[in-house]
Amino acid sequence: MESHSKESFNGDHNQQQQQQQSNGFEDTMRSDQSTVMDFNKSGIFVERTLALIKPDAVNKAIDIETVILNQGFTILQKRRVILTAEQCSDFYSEHYGKKFFPSLVAFMTSAPLVAMVLAKENAIQQWRELIGPTNSDVAKETNPDSIRALFGTNEQKNAVHGSDSAVSAEREIRFFFPNCIVEPIPVGQPAKDYLEQNVNKTLMKALTALCKEKPKDPVLWLADKLMEINPYKPKLTHVHTSSSSPDDLIIIE
Numbered sequence: 741m742e743s744h745s746k747e748s749f750n751g752d753h754n755q756q757q758q759q760q761q762s763n764g765f766e767d768t769m770r771s772d773q774s775t776v777m778d779f780n781k782s783g784i785f786v787e788r789t790l791a792l793i794k795p796d797a798v799n800k801a802i803d804i805e806t807v808i809l810n811q812g813f814t815i816l817q818k819r820r821v822i823l824t825a826e827q828c829s830d831f832y833s834e835h836y837g838k839k840f841f842p843s844l845v846a847f848m849t850s851a852p853l854v855a856m857v858l859a860k861e862n863a864i865q866q867w868r869e870l871i872g873p874t875n876s877d878v879a880k881e882t883n884p885d886s887i888r889a890l891f892g893t894n895e896q897k898n899a900v901h902g903s904d905s906a907v908s909a910e911r912e913i914r915f916f917f918p919n920c921i922v923e924p925i926p927v928g929q930p931a932k933d934y935l936e937q938n939v940n941k942t943l944m945k946a947l948t949a950l951c952k953e954k955p956k957d958p959v960l961w962l963a964d965k966l967m968e969i970n971p972y973k974p975k976l977t978h979v980h981t982s983s984s985s986p987d988d989l990i991i992i993e
């Protein structure tokens with residue numbers, strides 16, 4: 741990998757920004773969307789996929805994200821990236837040797853792109869359906885409501901990318917988000933057992949207190965309450981030694 745300069749992401753959202761560890765990309769990447777769980781009937785979301793907003797559509801990223809959210813996807817991670825030619829060749833290695841490969845690399849490295857981890861039930865297929873056919877000209881004919889029809893231009897400048905299988909999704913998510921946990925999240929009974937053992941009791945206690953209290957800002961109040969009654973918070977104890985003052989505290993858990 742080559743040496744890298746820095747570029748920050750100026751998202752319009754006022755959400756918590758979390759700096760991501762670089763994977764050798766050219767910039768400092770930040771997630772501007774905190775991780776949110778999307779519950780479905782079996783418990784917790786089950787599938788994630790990688791979405792890219794390509795350089796030709798980055799200036800329409802907010803509109804594309806609106807479509808994504810309106811279609812029920814959760815954006816788990818997001819970062820703005822400038823790929824080097826080497827990284828792009830690696831990402832699109834399956835197309836190495838094809839006639840369009842050099843111009844694809846030139847296009848994909850010409851400007852920043854936005855990488856996102858999307859979550860939804862059946863996310864891989866759902867996202868592929870939402871983006872439409874590879875060629876935006878074809879998409880305009882056959883899938884006029886698809887993202888590639890709405891935001892793309894032609895066969896190459898087609899606005900977005902989507903992983904085409906579970907194996908690709910895992911590889912591509914790791915490629916852009918090396919710290920992201922891709923392992924399956926428990927669903928069904930294991931998820932229920934986890935919630936029962938670790939979450940429900942504390943949450944019910946806090947929600948009951950919330951209903952009694954009826955605070956002005958219930959979300960903040962609930963967050964404070966959960967921190968207050970969190971059974972897993974570190975316990976503190978006083979330590980009296982000759983070298984420490986009586987007020988010294990040490991975390992024992």
Ligand SMILES: Nc1ncnc2c1ncn2[C@@H]1O[C@H](COP(=O)(O)OP(=O)(O)OP(=O)(O)O)[C@@H](O)[C@H]1O
Nearest residue numbers: 835840844873874895896897898900901902903904
């Ligand atoms: N014939 C072509 N001429 C120019 N560019 C092409 C051509 N075919 C594909 N591309 C570009 O290469 C990308 C990867 O091609 P692929 O066949 O994997 O399509 P895709 O799976 O629909 O797209 P993506 O992998 O970006 O989601 C396309 O999205 C497009 O930008």
